Amino acid sequence: MTLYLLSIHQPQGDLPPESEFLAGVMRQLGELRDELTATGSWVFGQGLHGPESATVLRPRDGEVLVTDGPFVEGKEHLGGITIIDVPDLDVALDWGRRYALATTLPIEVRPFQGGASD
Amino acid sequence: MEDVEAAFRAEYGRAVAVLVRLLGDIDLAEEAVQDAFTIALRRWPRTGPPPSPAGWIITTARNRAIDRLRREASRADRHAQAALLYAADPPVEEAPVRDDRLRLIFTCCHPALAPAARVALTLRLLGGLSTAEIARAFLVPEPTMAQRLVRAKSKIRDARIPYRVPRDADLPDRLHTVLAVLYLIFNEGYTASAGQRLVRAELCAEAVRLARLLVELMPDEPEALGLLALMLLTESRRDARTTGDGDLVPLPRQDRARWDAALVAEGQALVRRCLRRDQPGPYQIQAAIAAVHSAAPRAADTDWGQILQLYDHLLAVAPGPVVALNRAVALAEVAGPAVALAEVDRLDLDGYHVRHAVRADLLARLGRGGEAAEAYRTAAALTGNAAEQAFLTGRAAAVAPD
Numbered sequence: 372m373t374l375y376l377l378s379i380h381q382p383q384g385d386l387p388p389e390s391e392f393l394a395g396v397m398r399q400l401g402e403l404r405d406e407l408t409a410t411g412s413w414v415f416g417q418g419l420h421g422p423e424s425a426t427v428l429r430p431r432d433g434e435v436l437v438t439d440g441p442f443v444e445g446k447e448h449l450g451g452i453t454i455i456d457v458p459d460l461d462v463a464l465d466w467g468r469r470y471a472l473a474t475t476l477p478i479e480v481r482p483f484q485g486g487a488s489d
Numbered sequence: 490m491e492d493v494e495a496a497f498r499a500e501y502g503r504a505v506a507v508l509v510r511l512l513g514d515i516d517l518a519e520e521a522v523q524d525a526f527t528i529a530l531r532r533w534p535r536t537g538p539p540p541s542p543a544g545w546i547i548t549t550a551r552n553r554a555i556d557r558l559r560r561e562a563s564r565a566d567r568h569a570q571a572a573l574l575y576a577a578d579p580p581v582e583e584a585p586v587r588d589d590r591l592r593l594i595f596t597c598c599h600p601a602l603a604p605a606a607r608v609a610l611t612l613r614l615l616g617g618l619s620t621a622e623i624a625r626a627f628l629v630p631e632p633t634m635a636q637r638l639v640r641a642k643s644k645i646r647d648a649r650i651p652y653r654v655p656r657d658a659d660l661p662d663r664l665h666t667v668l669a670v671l672y673l674i675f676n677e678g679y680t681a682s683a684g685q686r687l688v689r690a691e692l693c694a695e696a697v698r699l700a701r702l703l704v705e706l707m708p709d710e711p712e713a714l715g716l717l718a719l720m721l722l723t724e725s726r727r728d729a730r731t732t733g734d735g736d737l738v739p740l741p742r743q744d745r746a747r748w749d750a751a752l753v754a755e756g757q758a759l760v761r762r763c764l765r766r767d768q769p770g771p772y773q774i775q776a777a778i779a780a781v782h783s784a785a786p787r788a789a790d791t792d793w794g795q796i797l798q799l800y801d802h803l804l805a806v807a808p809g810p811v812v813a814l815n816r817a818v819a820l821a822e823v824a825g826p827a828v829a830l831a832e833v834d835r836l837d838l839d840g841y842h843v844r845h846a847v848r849a850d851l852l853a854r855l856g857r858g859g860e861a862a863e864a865y866r867t868a869a870a871l872t873g874n875a876a877e878q879a880f881l882t883g884r885a886a887a888v889a890p891d
Contacts, residue, residue, distance in 0.1 A: 461655070
C-alpha cells in the first residue's frame with residue numbers, strides 16, 4: 372500500500388459559493404470519507420482556512436522571521452487535503468477523480484516518500 | 490557479435506518485461522538484462538549462442554539480479570527482494586511472456602506519464618532502442634531524452650503506476666495511447682532515423698506483433714484493427730521500397746509486382762472488416778488510404794480523388810500539419826502542383842525533412858529546378874537515414890538546372 376496526498380486547489384478571490392452548493396459538496400465529501408473508511412483507505416482529511424489565516428516562519432542567520440500571510444501569493448491556493456492509503460496510482464486516481472467531481476476543483480495526486488506500508 | 494546483436498533486438502523487451510514482473514522495478518530489470526547481454530557478448534563468440542537465447546538471457550539476468558541484490562543487501566528492501574526471488578524461484582516460462590509485454594506496454598503508456606515519455610519508454614523497454622536512437626527519432630538532444638526516461642521511470646516507481654493490463658472499463662481509453670505508441674515504433678522501424686539500413690525490419694515486426702496481440706485481446710476495437718491493417722499494407726511494400734543497392738524507391742516508381750500479396754490481402758481484408766463496423770477513426774482512415782494505393786495495379790491507376798476525400802476526412806478527425814502535408818501530395822495529383830505548393834508553404838514543419846522533400850518534388854514539377862534542388866538538399870541534411878539521404882541528394886542533382 373502507498374500513501375497519497377490528494378490536494379484540492381482552490382481559485383483565489385472567487386466569491387464564496389452558494390450555501391446550497393456548498394452543502395451538496397460537503398455531503399458528497401462525507402460520503403467519500405465513509406467509503407474510504409469502509410475500505411480501510413482513509414488516513415486523514417480536512418479543509419483549510421483561507422490563505423489570509425496563514426503565518427510564515429523564515430529562518431535567517433539563526434533567527435526566525437515571522438510574517439503574516441501565505442508563503443506564496445497565487446491565483447490558486449491549497450483548499451484542503453486528504454491522505455489515502457491505497458495499492459497503486461490507478462486506485463489513487465480513481466478516488467482523486469471522485470474528489471474532483473464532488474468539489475468541481477482540480478485535485479493534485481502525489482505519493483508520499485517511503486509511503487509503501489506493505 | 491552478430492548473434493548477440495540479433496538476440497538483443499529480438500529479446501530485450503521480452504526479457505525486461507519478465508524481469509520487471511520478477512523484480513518489481515524497471516531500473517533493476519534493465520540493469521540485469523544489460524548485464525546478461527554483456528556476459529553473452531563475452532561468452533557467445535566462444536561457445537556459440539545457446540539453443541534458446543531468450544531463455545538464457547532471462548535466466549542469466551535473473552541470476553545477475555539476485556547477485557546484485559545480495560551485494561546491495563545493506564538496504565533492507567533490496568534484501569527482501571532477493572529473498573523473494575529465491576523463494577519464488579520461478580522456472581523461465583515462455584507462455585506468460587506475451588502477457589508480460591502487454592503489461593509492460595500499458596505501464597509505459599500510462600496516462601499519468603507525459604505523452605513524449607510514453608513513446609520513449611516503450612521504445613526503450615520494449616523495443617530495446619538506445620537513448621540516442623530515440624532522441625534522433627524525436628528530434629531532441631540526447632541528454633534531454635535521457636532525462637525524460639529517468640523522470641518517467643522515477644514517476645512509475647514513486648507514484649506506483651501499476652504493472653498490469655487495465656480493467657475492462659478503462660481499457661478503451663488506455664488503448665488509444667498504446668496505439669499511438671505502436672504506430673510510432675512501426676514508423677521508426679520503417680524509416681529508421683539513422684544508419685545505413687532504410688528499414689529495421691525487426692522493429693516493424695515488433696510493432697506488428699504487438700498490434701496483433703492487441704487485436705487478439707480487443708477484437709471489438711476497430712482502431713486496433715485499423716492500425717494493424719495500416720502496418721500490414723505499409724509493410725507489404727518493403728521489398729519494393731529499396732533497390733538491390735539499398736536505394737530508396739518512392740511509391741509511384743515501385744515495382745508493384747514486388748509488393749507482398751499476402752500482406753496486401755490481409756491488410757485489405759482488415760480494412761473491409763473496419764468498414765463494416767462503420768466506426769471510423771484516424772488509423773482506419775489511414776489504412777483505407779493505403780488500401781486504395783494497394784488496389785491500383787499501376788501508379789497511374791491510383792484513385793487520387795478517393796484518396797483526397799479520405800485525407801479530408803482524416804484532417805477532420807485528426808487535424809495536424811503532417812496530415813495536411815500528406816493531403817497536399819494527393820491534392821497535387823487532383824488539382825496540380827501549384828495548388829499543393831501553396832498548401833505546403835503554409836505548414837509550420839521546418840524541422841521535418843519530408844516537408845522539404847514534398848516541396849522539392851512540387852517545385853521540380855513546376856519547372857523551378859534551382860529551388861527544387863535546394864529544397865532536396867535541405868531535406869537530405871535533416872534526415873539521419875543514409876538511404877533517404879542518398880535518394881534526396883540524387884534528386885537534388887537530377888533536378889538542378891545546368
